[in-house]
Amino acid sequence: MKEFLKSNSVKVLVCIIFVLIMVFVFTHNVQNNFLSSSLSSLTYGLSKVTAVSTDNEAQKPYSELQRENENLKKENADLRAKLVDYYSAKEENARLWKFYNLKKENPEYTLVPAMVLRRDANDDFSSFTLDKGSSSSVKVNDPVVTENGVIGRVSEVDNNTCKVVTILSPQTSIGCIDKKSKDTGIVSGNANYSNDNLTTFAKLSSDNKVKEGDIITTTGISGLYPKDLIIGEVEEICYDNFDTSFYAVVRPYDDIKTITCVAVITEFTGQGEILKSGD
Amino acid sequence: MGKTNSFFRYLAYAVEIILLFVLETTPNLLPEIFNAKPCFLLALAISISVYEREIPSMIFGLVCGLLLDYSYCGTVGTFTFALTIICFILGYCANNIFSANFWGVILCSFVVISLVLFLQFVFSYLLPIGTNAWLFFRNNYISRIILTFIFAPLFYFLNKFIYSRLSSAGN
Numbered sequence: 243m244k245e246f247l248k249s250n251s252v253k254v255l256v257c258i259i260f261v262l263i264m265v266f267v268f269t270h271n272v273q274n275n276f277l278s279s280s281l282s283s284l285t286y287g288l289s290k291v292t293a294v295s296t297d298n299e300a301q302k303p304y305s306e307l308q309r310e311n312e313n314l315k316k317e318n319a320d321l322r323a324k325l326v327d328y329y330s331a332k333e334e335n336a337r338l339w340k341f342y343n344l345k346k347e348n349p350e351y352t353l354v355p356a357m358v359l360r361r362d363a364n365d366d367f368s369s370f371t372l373d374k375g376s377s378s379s380v381k382v383n384d385p386v387v388t389e390n391g392v393i394g395r396v397s398e399v400d401n402n403t404c405k406v407v408t409i410l411s412p413q414t415s416i417g418c419i420d421k422k423s424k425d426t427g428i429v430s431g432n433a434n435y436s437n438d439n440l441t442t443f444a445k446l447s448s449d450n451k452v453k454e455g456d457i458i459t460t461t462g463i464s465g466l467y468p469k470d471l472i473i474g475e476v477e478e479i480c481y482d483n484f485d486t487s488f489y490a491v492v493r494p495y496d497d498i499k500t501i502t503c504v505a506v507i508t509e510f511t512g513q514g515e516i517l518k519s520g521d
Numbered sequence: 522m523g524k525t526n527s528f529f530r531y532l533a534y535a536v537e538i539i540l541l542f543v544l545e546t547t548p549n550l551l552p553e554i555f556n557a558k559p560c561f562l563l564a565l566a567i568s569i570s571v572y573e574r575e576i577p578s579m580i581f582g583l584v585c586g587l588l589l590d591y592s593y594c595g596t597v598g599t600f601t602f603a604l605t606i607i608c609f610i611l612g613y614c615a616n617n618i619f620s621a622n623f624w625g626v627i628l629c630s631f632v633v634i635s636l637v638l639f640l641q642f643v644f645s646y647l648l649p650i651g652t653n654a655w656l657f658f659r660n661n662y663i664s665r666i667i668l669t670f671i672f673a674p675l676f677y678f679l680n681k682f683i684y685s686r687l688s689s690a691g692n
Contacts, residue, residue, distance in 0.1 A: 246613065251575040255609050258583065262597055262605065269596040281591045285542070292547040 337503045340389035344505070351468065352509035354378050356386075358502050359403060367411035367436050368499045369394070372506070375402040379508045383466055386504050390495035391472030392416070392460065393504055404506070408498050409473065410436040417461045418443060418473055420490075423451035426461065429473050429492065439497055440477065444489040452479055452490050468510040530687040534569055534581055537679070541565055542588050555664035561676075562589050563637055564669050566604050567630050568676035570611035571621040572684040582608025599641045607633055623677065630673035638666050 246252065269275035302310075338355060345353050356372040374380050376399050384396045386406045394408035407413050411431040418429045425446055432442045443458050456476045462469025474494035481488055541561040544550065551558050566585035570578035586604035590597060611629065615621050642662050647654045 246617075251609070251613070254576060255579060255606070258579065258605060259602070262583075262601060266597040266602075275596055277596050278591065281587070285546075285591075288539075288543060292543050292550070 334503065337389075341505050344387070344389055348468070348510070350509075350511040351507050352379075353505045354380060354508055355503065355505045356380075356404075358504070366433070367413075367431055368408045369397070369411060370406055370408075370501075372396075372404050372406060372504065373402070374506060375400050375404050377401050378506075380404050380506050381508065385467045385471065385507045385510075387471060387507060388496050388501065388504050391474065392467065393494075393496065393498060393501065395466065396506060406504075409441045409494060410439065410498055414441075416467055416473070417463050418458050419461050420450075420452050420456045420476070421459055422456045423453070425450040425452050427489070429458065435491055439494065439499055441474065441492050441494065442489045443473075443476065443492050444482070444485070444487065446488040446490065448488065450479075450488055452476055452488075454478060456490075458490070458492050462512060465512060465514045468507065468512070526687045530683060531577070533683045533687065534680075537565060537676075538562065538581070538584060538588070542592075546592050554668060556661045557665035557668055559668035559672055560589065560634075560638070560665065561669075561672060563600070563604070563634055564630060564673045565676050565680075566608055567611065567633050567673065568626070568680045570608040571615040571626050571629065571677075572680055572688075573612055574616055575609050575612040578612025579605055579609040582606075593641075593645070599644045600637065603637045603640050607637065621681075623674075626677050627673060630677070631670055634669050634673070635666050638662055638669070 265277060269277050341353055341355055345351060354374050356374040356378075359371045359373045361368070361370045372380075372386070380396060380399055382396055382399055386393045386395060392409055394406045394411070394414060396404045397407040397413070398405040409416065409429060409431060412433065414429070414431055416429045417426070419426050420443070427443050427445045427450075429441055429443050432440075435442060443452070446452060454476050458473040458476065460467040460469060460471040460473065472495065474492040476490045477493050478491045479488060480491060545558065545561050562585040566582045569581045573581070582604035583601060585608075586601035587597070589600040589604075593600070611633070619625055639662070642654075642658050646657055650657075
């Protein structure tokens, strides 16, 4: 045994182990070390050939690939449909959260969220039909709002749907006030402006102090609309030659022509008080 | 004549090593059985060592270990050290202590395969990772040890054939 331990073979082994330890120390945790680079260069060609020859994807027959392609197309269509559903649900959720905030700020409101079912293509003032009717306690003249302000009022109701006349329509007349200058007037649609999603704040006095950028809100006097609902922002002040009065052009905060989700205020404090007193 | 035979024998071993390395590392070629693939080169190095002397055994062990480590971690590692030393010892023992009979080699293969793979497990998983390492050993290494051991008799007979053809005529 002693002879074996002193033999040249053992000395060679010890030398090789020493070299291996040195190599280990210098290549351990070193990216692209000379050893792996050398072995990689030596085996690259062979590995490349064998990897290509066993590539399952390349070996699949045409019919199988075609079938797989069809399946993937179907799967893709399903996923696209699901994605659309997801976006719809997400959008609706976001909108309902905004109505939730509106309700929280005005606890006296009874809100009925509704979707736009259809739009009247022949109506230039963007009136539309909602998917809520008298079965959801919606009545004629109920205000229709979004989280950004008034959109219009309910003009016709049946059991499951209702028609809304927007603030772009001349049929609408809402008593309003400029929150900054305290000037009052009537918001009513105008055929000259409705195509640009604009309405007018008319019947202003000659000494009015309405300025661009002022915010117009409801007064709540008529009993049709709650007080302090936002209508929009003044864009310009004009003079009506026929009526000999000033009016302001107002831009609502929502694009009424494209709106899809609104809420109907079916009850609020002071609703119909003037109308009742008028009877 | 003896040197020529030795050259062809070593060449045959080298071809075996290359073929088994390709077989082992080609993707999608060998199926995984119980989460593991066999270590052909480990079984081959043992079967070469029982027929060769210390130095050639050690060199083939070193080459097999390097290739195994290269495919596992890209540098010198457990397989290289373990196979270099174990093949050297096996080469010495097979020539001086016991003869290379079937059952002796099978027993020897089982012990060496288990020992080397266990060492690899210790240095690659148990020490650096620790948690769930034994679960990994149970799920992966036991099956790898068994699969590698299954191929040991095959390489034993193959190298016995090569040795008998390329050494007796020359020696």
